[in-house]
Amino acid sequence: xxxxxxxxxxxxxxxxRADVSIKTVSNVVRGQVRVAExxxxxxxxxxxxxxxxxxxxxxxxxxxxxxxxxxxxxxxxQPYFAELAAAVIAAAAESGVSVLIEDTGGDPAxxxxxxxxxxxxxxxxxxxxxxxxxQNALARRERRVPLVLLGERDYEVPADHVLVDSVAAARxxxxxxxxxxxxxxxxxxxxxxxPHATSQQRARGYHEALHAAAVPYDPELTPPVGDFSRTEGAxxxxxxxxxxxxxDAVFCFSDLLASGVLRAAYDHGxxxxxxxxxxxxxxxxxxxxxxxSLSTVAPDKPQLARLAVxxxxxxxxxxxxxxxxxxxxxxxxxxxxxxxxxxxx
Amino acid sequence: xxxxxxxxxxxxxxxxRADVSIKTVSNVVRGQVRVAExxxxxxxxxxxxxxxxxxxxxxxxxxxxxxxxxxxxxxxxQPYFAELAAAVIAAAAESGVSVLIEDTGGDPAxxxxxxxxxxxxxxxxxxxxxxxxxQNALARRERRVPLVLLGERDYEVPADHVLVDSVAAARxxxxxxxxxxxxxxxxxxxxxxxPHATSQQRARGYHEALHAAAVPYDPELTPPVGDFSRTEGAxxxxxxxxxxxxxDAVFCFSDLLASGVLRAAYDHGxxxxxxxxxxxxxxxxxxxxxxxSLSTVAPDKPQLARLAVxxxxxxxxxxxxxxxxxxxxxxxxxxxxxxxxxxxx
DNA sequence: CCGCTTTCTTACAACGTTGTAGACCGTTCT
DNA sequence: AGAACGGTCTACAACGTTGTAAGAAAGCGG
Numbered sequence: 001x002x003x004x005x006x007x008x009x010x011x012x013x014x015x016x017r018a019d020v021s022i023k024t025v026s027n028v029v030r031g032q033v034r035v036a037e038x039x040x041x042x043x044x045x046x047x048x049x050x051x052x053x054x055x056x057x058x059x060x061x062x063x064x065x066x067x068x069x070x071x072x073x074x075x076x077x078q079p080y081f082a083e084l085a086a087a088v089i090a091a092a093a094e095s096g097v098s099v100l101i102e103d104t105g106g107d108p109a110x111x112x113x114x115x116x117x118x119x120x121x122x123x124x125x126x127x128x129x130x131x132x133x134x135q136n137a138l139a140r141r142e143r144r145v146p147l148v149l150l151g152e153r154d155y156e157v158p159a160d161h162v163l164v165d166s167v168a169a170a171r172x173x174x175x176x177x178x179x180x181x182x183x184x185x186x187x188x189x190x191x192x193x194x195p196h197a198t199s200q201q202r203a204r205g206y207h208e209a210l211h212a213a214a215v216p217y218d219p220e221l222t223p224p225v226g227d228f229s230r231t232e233g234a235x236x237x238x239x240x241x242x243x244x245x246x247x248d249a250v251f252c253f254s255d256l257l258a259s260g261v262l263r264a265a266y267d268h269g270x271x272x273x274x275x276x277x278x279x280x281x282x283x284x285x286x287x288x289x290x291x292x293s294l295s296t297v298a299p300d301k302p303q304l305a306r307l308a309v310x311x312x313x314x315x316x317x318x319x320x321x322x323x324x325x326x327x328x329x330x331x332x333x334x335x336x337x338x339x340x341x342x343x344x345x
Numbered sequence: 346x347x348x349x350x351x352x353x354x355x356x357x358x359x360x361x362r363a364d365v366s367i368k369t370v371s372n373v374v375r376g377q378v379r380v381a382e383x384x385x386x387x388x389x390x391x392x393x394x395x396x397x398x399x400x401x402x403x404x405x406x407x408x409x410x411x412x413x414x415x416x417x418x419x420x421x422x423q424p425y426f427a428e429l430a431a432a433v434i435a436a437a438a439e440s441g442v443s444v445l446i447e448d449t450g451g452d453p454a455x456x457x458x459x460x461x462x463x464x465x466x467x468x469x470x471x472x473x474x475x476x477x478x479x480q481n482a483l484a485r486r487e488r489r490v491p492l493v494l495l496g497e498r499d500y501e502v503p504a505d506h507v508l509v510d511s512v513a514a515a516r517x518x519x520x521x522x523x524x525x526x527x528x529x530x531x532x533x534x535x536x537x538x539x540p541h542a543t544s545q546q547r548a549r550g551y552h553e554a555l556h557a558a559a560v561p562y563d564p565e566l567t568p569p570v571g572d573f574s575r576t577e578g579a580x581x582x583x584x585x586x587x588x589x590x591x592x593d594a595v596f597c598f599s600d601l602l603a604s605g606v607l608r609a610a611y612d613h614g615x616x617x618x619x620x621x622x623x624x625x626x627x628x629x630x631x632x633x634x635x636x637x638s639l640s641t642v643a644p645d646k647p648q649l650a651r652l653a654v655x656x657x658x659x660x661x662x663x664x665x666x667x668x669x670x671x672x673x674x675x676x677x678x679x680x681x682x683x684x685x686x687x688x689x690x
Numbered sequence: 691c692c693g694c695t696t697t698c699t700t701a702c703a704a705c706g707t708t709g710t711a712g713a714c715c716g717t718t719c720t
Numbered sequence: 721a722g723a724a725c726g727g728t729c730t731a732c733a734a735c736g737t738t739g740t741a742a743g744a745a746a747g748c749g750g
Contacts (some may be wrong), residue, residue, distance in 0.1 A: 010706060011706065011707070011708095012706080020730090021729065021730045021731080021732090022706090022707085022708095022711095022731095023729075023730060023731085024728085024730075026707070026708060027708095027729090030708085032730075033728095034727075035728075035729085036727080036728060036729085039728080054706085054707080055705090055706050055707070056402075056408070056467040057401075057403075057405035057411060057467060057705090057706080057707090058400035058402075058705070058706035058707040058708090058735090059404050059706080059707055059708080059733090059736085060402040060707090061402045061403050061406055061705090061706080061707070061734095061735045061736065062706080062707045062708050062709085062710095062734080062735055063707080063708065063735085064735080065670070066402060068467070076427055076430055076431040077424070077427050077428050077431045078436065079422070079424060079427070081429035082421055082422055082424070082430075083422050085421055085427075085446070086420070086421040086422045086448055089447075089448050090448065098445050098467075099445065099446060100413070100443050100444065100445050100446075101430070101444060101446050102434075102447075103431055103434050103435065104539075114539065122401040122402060122413070122443075126487060128421060132688060188742080195727060225637070230630075230631075230633075230634045234634075258632050259563070259631065260634060262636060263634050263636060263638075266636045266637075277705075279706090285422060285425075285575075286575075286604065286631055288575075289575045289579075289604050289605060289607075289608050290608075290636075291607060291611045291635075291636050292606060293608075293610075311708095313570045340735085355735095355736060355737090356736065356737070356738095357736080365700090366699065366700045366701080367699060367700090367736090367737085367738095368699075368701085368737095368738075368739095369698090369699060369700075371737070371738060372738095373701090375749085378698095379697080379698075379700060380698075380699085381697080383700080384699085397717090399737080400735085400737070402735090402737090403705090403735070403736035403737040403738090404736080404737055405705090405736080406704095406705045406706065406707085406735090406737070406738090407704080407705050407736080407738050407739085408705085408737080408738070409705080418745080507691075508719095549731095582731085594724045608728050687742090691750100692746100692749105692750085693748100693749095693750090694748080694749085694750105695744085695748080695749105696745100696746085696747075697744100697745105697746075697747090698743105698744085698745075699742105699743080699744075699745090700726085700741100700743070700744085701740105701742085701743090702739105702740090702741090702742100703738100703739090703740090704721105704735085704738090704739090704740105705736105705738090705741085706735105706738100707734100707735085708726100708733100708734090708735090709732105709733090709734090710728105710731105710732090710733090710734105711731095711732090712730085712731085712732105713729080713730070713731090713739095714727105714728085714729080714730090715726100715727085715728080715729095716725105716726095716727090717724100717725080717726085717727100718723100718724085718725075719722105719723085719724075719725090719727100719742095719746095720721100720722090720723080720724095
């Protein structure tokens, strides 16, 4: 009955109570080693009575596994990343793993530091959703923490990747707008300076769809943006509306861009979808409640999260030098009000 | 030069390189104990050369502090909680603390389990944003993990609280609508069955404002909701629109409710703010980009997060039996398009 | 030059866990 | 009957860190 004041029970306490050795309790807890049934029952009862919980850090120290993975996203407040994070937390919980969230702010240094396992080795592995990550720096990273990248594949970063097929998705979204009879189909999400992979892939899908429909590419319809935010979306839309011949449809590379577009269209007195059809990308929750509701490309986020967690756990358990894999999550085009009507006139 | 393959350096390695004892390195790292300057420099150089990082779990095992706190929220995908989480992560980072996020789904059992320090004692303390938490169960919780509650104060839960003054905030929001000349001011967010504290507080502020303006309370204008989601907001608004005398203004207890209201109003052909003025609560980012942009009560989330982290760290470091404190974060009413115009007719 | 303090450094044990190697038991085989 | 064998269980050491207590070196007054 020598209970220490206000502290959790240890293997030692359980062992004393069940009258077995510490190691036997450990064996029961972990279930790897055979323990005779009567002994096992006795231990289980003691565990229950003392409300024993394994000490994660002690275990980590001994085994080198902490059961904690990090998820580094550019900005948790962006709904897409919040939804992704929730999906990752759920997927990790299925495997008994906790998730430590890092908000990199899209800062290359912070992303690199996250890729290197944050400030301390508590982490078993890292899921990184990079934004401005310098892949050369990443290639040189020394501390080899298991790493899985969420998002487009830039050149040859030495890591596993999990992503949706952005090219196909963008192609489908653009084709959908063209199928409505729209001919001045703009795309918002092109980037100039550091042309991030995501932007490039979606731009490629856009081009492919135009080409397939024999619609010539008009560079005026693809104003560059700095990031995928509402503000940039609204600004890009205003630029498009200033054109002599403004678009009758817009494919946005993110739902936030699309949200900004809706806002700018409203300010300009344009009706969506009559005057302007809009399709976004990400299927964040609010797209269902926008006015009008927003058509969008919906990546299967739960699947994406599961694939990512699986890949990471596999990498943690397996050979760190195994060849890098790329897995694709599925997506589908969700048609809502913002792209319902065929061309008006 | 006996570097172990692909592992981080330990105190031992640094000590060997700097030709001092392990403990001296530890003293340099932690900076608590005086170390002679030349020795210190030598150690620092060795630390730098070997890229030493302290092993968090070993430290935790020894000291009982892990440097990790948990944040348990009902639903991370709700923008308010995502924004709150981001603020907490930032505030925690200022104190060198990492944040483990738990998504309780609003489930009472999950909330209680979070309040008890999750599944293992990795956690130094818990920030809990309860939704359906049973305060009796909480009062009985045995494992006494330092706990700070974010949100309204229910009865006498034995824990520190950090919150905004919901009564005052709701009063201001309602008064603002009344000041526009609106007289049929509805409130969406009343709850029937388990009347959660948040709902009660905001309802009280609403009542107080009506009373101060000598506007009689009409129960028809406060339809009950199940939660604070867009769906419920839209449903409640539809119910209000079916009234013989529908409202000319709505105060919503959350921005999501308000977003649903905007949607329902749009479907019904109502113009906002001309026919219906709307004010929300939370100031989530999208309120600035809604169509029309949404007036709302903006809690100071960074401050809220800082206060909460401070309170928790204080509780962790201090006396667990010190009297419980309640701290208030400030808020302000943000006026946007949805509540700009005085009564039309 | 001695003894004393002061300043700096070190050896040791412990935090709670698990892998290794071996002890002990009853059973089966020769 | 003795040897060999599974099946259970246990003692011990180690993971990387820090608190304690004690050791060594240096400075000082007498």
